[in-house]
Amino acid sequence: MSRRVLLIEDEPNIVEAIRFLLVRDGWQVEAHSDGADAVEVVVAAKPDLVILDVMLPGKSGMDVLRDLRDIDETKGLPVLMLTARGQSRDRDMAEKAGVSRFMTKPFSNAEVLTAVRDLHAQATRS
Amino acid sequence: MPRDTLTGSRIRERRSIAGLRQADLARQVGISASYLNLIEHNRRRIGGKLLVDIAQVLEVEPSMLTEGAEAALIATLRESAADAGVVLAETDRADEFAGRFPGWAEVQAWSHRRIASLERTVETLSDRLTHDPHLAGSLHEVLSTAAAIRSTASILAETGELEPEWRDRFHRNLNVDSLRLAESSKALVRYLDESENSDDPRGVPQEEAETFFAAHDHHFAEIEAGGADLDRIVREAPELTSIAARQVARVELGIYASDAKAMPLQPFMAAVAESGIAPVKLARQFKADLPAVFRRLAFMAEQALGAEVGLVVCDASGSILFRKPVAGFALPRHGESCPLWPLFTALNRPLVPIRRRVSQLGRTAAQFDCFAVAWPEQMPEFEQDPVYRSIMMILPLAEVDQDGSDVQPVGSSCRVCPRHSCGARREPSILSDGM
Numbered sequence: 001m002s003r004r005v006l007l008i009e010d011e012p013n014i015v016e017a018i019r020f021l022l023v024r025d026g027w028q029v030e031a032h033s034d035g036a037d038a039v040e041v042v043v044a045a046k047p048d049l050v051i052l053d054v055m056l057p058g059k060s061g062m063d064v065l066r067d068l069r070d071i072d073e074t075k076g077l078p079v080l081m082l083t084a085r086g087q088s089r090d091r092d093m094a095e096k097a098g099v100s101r102f103m104t105k106p107f108s109n110a111e112v113l114t115a116v117r118d119l120h121a122q123a124t125r126s
Numbered sequence: 127m128p129r130d131t132l133t134g135s136r137i138r139e140r141r142s143i144a145g146l147r148q149a150d151l152a153r154q155v156g157i158s159a160s161y162l163n164l165i166e167h168n169r170r171r172i173g174g175k176l177l178v179d180i181a182q183v184l185e186v187e188p189s190m191l192t193e194g195a196e197a198a199l200i201a202t203l204r205e206s207a208a209d210a211g212v213v214l215a216e217t218d219r220a221d222e223f224a225g226r227f228p229g230w231a232e233v234q235a236w237s238h239r240r241i242a243s244l245e246r247t248v249e250t251l252s253d254r255l256t257h258d259p260h261l262a263g264s265l266h267e268v269l270s271t272a273a274a275i276r277s278t279a280s281i282l283a284e285t286g287e288l289e290p291e292w293r294d295r296f297h298r299n300l301n302v303d304s305l306r307l308a309e310s311s312k313a314l315v316r317y318l319d320e321s322e323n324s325d326d327p328r329g330v331p332q333e334e335a336e337t338f339f340a341a342h343d344h345h346f347a348e349i350e351a352g353g354a355d356l357d358r359i360v361r362e363a364p365e366l367t368s369i370a371a372r373q374v375a376r377v378e379l380g381i382y383a384s385d386a387k388a389m390p391l392q393p394f395m396a397a398v399a400e401s402g403i404a405p406v407k408l409a410r411q412f413k414a415d416l417p418a419v420f421r422r423l424a425f426m427a428e429q430a431l432g433a434e435v436g437l438v439v440c441d442a443s444g445s446i447l448f449r450k451p452v453a454g455f456a457l458p459r460h461g462e463s464c465p466l467w468p469l470f471t472a473l474n475r476p477l478v479p480i481r482r483r484v485s486q487l488g489r490t491a492a493q494f495d496c497f498a499v500a501w502p503e504q505m506p507e508f509e510q511d512p513v514y515r516s517i518m519m520i521l522p523l524a525e526v527d528q529d530g531s532d533v534q535p536v537g538s539s540c541r542v543c544p545r546h547s548c549g550a551r552r553e554p555s556i557l558s559d560g561m
Contacts, residue, residue, distance in 0.1 A: 013278060108276065
């Protein structure tokens with residue numbers, strides 16, 4: 001059974017690039033671009049990992065993350081957060097909200113790939 | 127008060143630091159202890175050879191005794207040492223440093239103020255990134271597009287055999303994203319340029335406004351004459367570089383003009399000449415309120431008034447809104463003032479005039495007559511709590527109360543106050559006991 005990633009990002013060309021990258025690495029990738037119903041989409045899709053942008057239309061990625069941590073089914077789900085802001089305050093906020101890994105844009109493909117593999121491996125081990 | 131009238135106080139302070147008894151110093155310079163006592167209490171003037179001899183015994187420059195160093199400068203130096211976290215800095219000798227090397231002390235104080243100002247700018251910019259949705263959105267757009275370009279370019283560069291369909295698709299994306307990046311970058315630069323040109327508030331507006339008032343010696347002959355264009359005065363002031371500072375200064379100038387109208391210069395000065403600096407009497411005579419009289423007195427030309435008058439205004443949170451310093455009374459630049467100031471006592475008893483004789487601890491024996499009152503900033507309204515402001519007028523006292531029982535000791539701020547057991551203390555002092 002293939003590993004599944006849900007990519008929540010409203011920038012279509014980032015979605016396309018990451019999708020290409022992960023598919024080549026053997027991942028099944030679904031994408032969603034709106035924060036408003038992102039939690040419902042995650043719960044329904046049951047992915048192995050979520051890549052979540054902070055600045056989303058409808059609802060911020062930070063709020064989506066907090067909601068995911070409040071739901072039993074998604075409490076332990078690995079979440080890789082992408083943000084255009086790398087300030088320590090944002091990083092702290094994300095960590096408090098329960099982020100698994102925090103990555104600042106613009107990131108390299110290798111960084112994303114490594115982070116996704118690591119997070120999945122950790123989740124599988126635990 | 128002219129600074130050299132405090133020469134005696136400085137001699138006493140330096141003698142204490144040197145650990146000399148009054149009789150010892152008197153003997154070494156060939157005068158009686160009682161005469162030295164009169165000098166130390168500023169009851170006899172001193173100069174010439176005797177001053178040089180005393181300075182020699184105390185191992186200081188004579189100018190340090192006659193001129194001393196500004197309390198504000200010394201307080202700034204001590205704050206500077208505290209902020210630097212240098213445990214071994216000789217903070218208890220800040221006044222000596224300022225006295226012996228006034229130029230370098232000013233440089234150090236300026237650097238400290240500059241750092242504080244820049245930190246404030248960084249904080250403001252950081253807040254701006256958080257609270258300015260346009261800026262945050264623009265940066266997000268730029269960085270997201272850069273992320274897309276970077277990922278796409280990496281795929282094109284690093285993927286060995288790429289299907290022509292994917293390759294063409296990524297080329298198209300790259301082209302679209304590069305155009306978008308160019309546009310969004312230009313838009314961001316344009317936005318920042320406009321912000322720069324429109325003088326977005328980046329510094330501390332009150333500081334600029336205070337600099338503006340200080341540049342005019344807190345007195346505007348043009349406004350006193352009546353009919354002055356306040357907007358023009360503010361617009362043409364080189365000290366006011368930000369919109370926020372101009373707004374603050376414009377409000378203050380408006381109050382100044384209103385006070386000047388209520389208490390015209392000539393009759394006001396005549397009244398002062400007749401009654402002296404008697405705020406309540408002046409308020410009654412001109413049917414003005416006390417805050418207006420305090421301001422009017424503080425904004426009179428010092429030479430005309432014959433006295434130096436300090437002024438400080440705060441809001442109900444204790445934030446300092448305006449400061450006109452007076453020699454010997456240190457006013458911290460960024461809040462955190464001593465809660466024992468009558469200024470804050472008045473806040474607890476709105477509309478009740480408070481008068482206290484105070485001395486600032488750790489400084490010379492200089493004493494000040496402080497008049498304070500808090501008043502509601504706006505007209506009272508039902509079901510709405512009043513918003514109070516407080517004002518304190520500071521008059522240096524020529525005659526020092528030797529007994530000291532009626533003198534309330536206050537500080538500048540906790541960090542540079544030596545009174546460790548003070549019940550109002552917020553944080554430990556950086557000074558050692560006894561200084």
